[in-house]
Amino acid sequence: MTALKRKFVKGNEAVAMAAIEAGVQCYFGYPITPQSDIPEYLSRELPKVGGTFIQVESEIGAINMVLGASACGVRAMTSSSGPGISLKQEGISYMAGSELPGVIVDIMRSGPGLGGIDASQADYHQATKGGGHGGYRIIVLAPNSGQEMYDLTMLAFDLSDQYRMPAMVLADSVLGQMKESIVLNPRPTVDLPAKGWAVRGTGGGQQNVVKSLYLGDGEMEKFHWKMHARYQELADKESRWEEYQTADAELIVTAFGCTSRIARTAVEMARAEGIKVGLMRPVTLFPFPKKAYADLSSHCKKWLTIELSTGQMVDDVRLAVARDAEVAFYGRPPGAGSLPTPEELFAQIKKFC
Amino acid sequence: MRYDVFCAGYGGQGVLLAGNLLSYAAIREGKNVSFFPAYGVEKRGGAAMCTVVFADGDTGSPVVGEPSVSVILNQLSFDKYAAKVKLGGICLINSSLVELDGGALDGRELLAVPMNQIAIELGDVRMVNMVACGAYAAATNALAMESLQEALKDALPERNHKLIPANIKAIQAGAAAVFSARKA
Numbered sequence: 430m431t432a433l434k435r436k437f438v439k440g441n442e443a444v445a446m447a448a449i450e451a452g453v454q455c456y457f458g459y460p461i462t463p464q465s466d467i468p469e470y471l472s473r474e475l476p477k478v479g480g481t482f483i484q485v486e487s488e489i490g491a492i493n494m495v496l497g498a499s500a501c502g503v504r505a506m507t508s509s510s511g512p513g514i515s516l517k518q519e520g521i522s523y524m525a526g527s528e529l530p531g532v533i534v535d536i537m538r539s540g541p542g543l544g545g546i547d548a549s550q551a552d553y554h555q556a557t558k559g560g561g562h563g564g565y566r567i568i569v570l571a572p573n574s575g576q577e578m579y580d581l582t583m584l585a586f587d588l589s590d591q592y593r594m595p596a597m598v599l600a601d602s603v604l605g606q607m608k609e610s611i612v613l614n615p616r617p618t619v620d621l622p623a624k625g626w627a628v629r630g631t632g633g634g635q636q637n638v639v640k641s642l643y644l645g646d647g648e649m650e651k652f653h654w655k656m657h658a659r660y661q662e663l664a665d666k667e668s669r670w671e672e673y674q675t676a677d678a679e680l681i682v683t684a685f686g687c688t689s690r691i692a693r694t695a696v697e698m699a700r701a702e703g704i705k706v707g708l709m710r711p712v713t714l715f716p717f718p719k720k721a722y723a724d725l726s727s728h729c730k731k732w733l734t735i736e737l738s739t740g741q742m743v744d745d746v747r748l749a750v751a752r753d754a755e756v757a758f759y760g761r762p763p764g765a766g767s768l769p770t771p772e773e774l775f776a777q778i779k780k781f782c
Numbered sequence: 783m784r785y786d787v788f789c790a791g792y793g794g795q796g797v798l799l800a801g802n803l804l805s806y807a808a809i810r811e812g813k814n815v816s817f818f819p820a821y822g823v824e825k826r827g828g829a830a831m832c833t834v835v836f837a838d839g840d841t842g843s844p845v846v847g848e849p850s851v852s853v854i855l856n857q858l859s860f861d862k863y864a865a866k867v868k869l870g871g872i873c874l875i876n877s878s879l880v881e882l883d884g885g886a887l888d889g890r891e892l893l894a895v896p897m898n899q900i901a902i903e904l905g906d907v908r909m910v911n912m913v914a915c916g917a918y919a920a921a922t923n924a925l926a927m928e929s930l931q932e933a934l935k936d937a938l939p940e941r942n943h944k945l946i947p948a949n950i951k952a953i954q955a956g957a958a959a960v961f962s963a964r965k966a
Contacts, residue, residue, distance in 0.1 A: 690843050770847025
């Protein structure tokens with residue numbers, strides 16, 4: 430055993446542990462498979478550190494409590510899956526419109542509608558394109574291991590506070606339910622701006638107003654251009670990705686979340702046979718690491734996107750790569766028994782290279 | 783080195799606890815581990831499966847299409863998954879519940895251990911998963927017996943620690959059964 434503190438936990442538990450380490454003060458949520466370990470863990474552990482856990486009557490209530498808590502300047506979060514995340518979209522839109530931070534964890538299950546509890550990546554568009562109304566974006570982080578479920582949850586809190594916008598940890602039922610050995614890294618020290626905008630009761634002092642209603646002449650348009658600039662700053666400073674064996678690759682596979690793990694083993698199998706293939710994994714889905722794709726595709730012209738859907742991220746890949754790059758797609762829409770195996774993805778690599 | 787093992791049975795046989803025990807043993811040996819469970823919504827009687835991968839470095843895919851080793855505890859799992867074991871791999875079966883019909887798996891070692899019978903002789907059929915874990919360690923040498931026995935403290939809740947000595951016996955009996963099966 431190493432001297433570092435290692436734990437063998439479910440991905441969902443890693444999220445909950447990271448939230449406490451990040452200093453979350455309030456959790457509001459409602460149970461739904463495959464993410465219920467998050468509220469279960471926090472219902473037990475959050476009160477012990479002085480935090481507040483509330484199982485709300487609905488997902489709509491939960492996200493609006495996150496909005497309220499966040500408006501008061503405290504770190505707040507919620508988590509859900511599929512149908513529950515859809516219910517939260519109105520609240521997320523209001524948070525975006527009010528420039529409020531807050532963390533939403535989405536452990537994707539299959540859909541549409543009630544769907545099923547199997548792993549899915551079909552909520553990519555909903556997460557990355559602004560799932561509610563009004564033309565906003567939120568930060569979307571895509572872990573691919575128990576360790577990243579932990580680390581990226583902490584990062585979500587910091588980025589959310591820094592850029593004053595909601596942040597989502599977008600994972601799936603494989604990552605939520607799988608147990609892995611993780612290191613309990615301490616919360617990073619980040620210089621975050623003070624929340625001078627928070628409504629905490631004036632006590633006779635300055636009055637703050639948190640709202641998403643902009644009726645003044647030109648006020649709404651100004652808000653949109655301000656946020657547009659903020660999204661650009663986010664893309665410039667916070668785009669994150671991981672490359673594996675891309676330097677001499679003649680084909681680059683790209684996938685996020687649990688699919689990237691399966692793809693990596695497939696890439697290793699291909700390399701063992703001398704096939705020059707690499708892996709590009711976006712860690713931030715918004716901002717999508719466009720520049721990294723553009724740079725890589727200046728020398729590698731063959732791409733294969735793999736997703737647990739009929740194809741969503743592939744749209745962003747096609748927009749980001751050089752115009753003469755060819756992007757193929759292999760998808761396994763969600764459902765029981767639909768997880769691809771490394772052997773299956775290896776066969777796809779051989780087909781496209 | 784990267785090891786992978788697929789365990790399958792029906793709900794109630796302790797397949798997930800077996801996977802957890804192997805995982806904790808690997809952690810005790812300083813490995814990185816992924817444990818990927820899949821099971822039916824039923825508390826008992828549905829299908830229960832898990833894949834454990836452990837390695838010094840990256841564990842890679844938590845999903846394994848062709849396992850190096852499969853531990854098969856019932857007939858349904860045998861019919862469905864035994865043939866997926868990769869060439870040169872090991873298929874360890876609970877011969878108390880699996881009819882082999884004299885069949886063999888080409889290019890793979892088929893190890894038959896009467897796991898239920900051994901567990902019953904030790905006093906409780908519920909220890910079938912422990913017999914399976916001991917058999918796995920002996921068949922593969924992927925994990926030391928000591929790690930497995932020590933890991934019981936991690937895998938079992940405190941209230942069940944009184945059962946550790948009995949479980950150690952079951953693990954040892956599983957290992958012994960593999961040695962005699964290979965001699966035969």
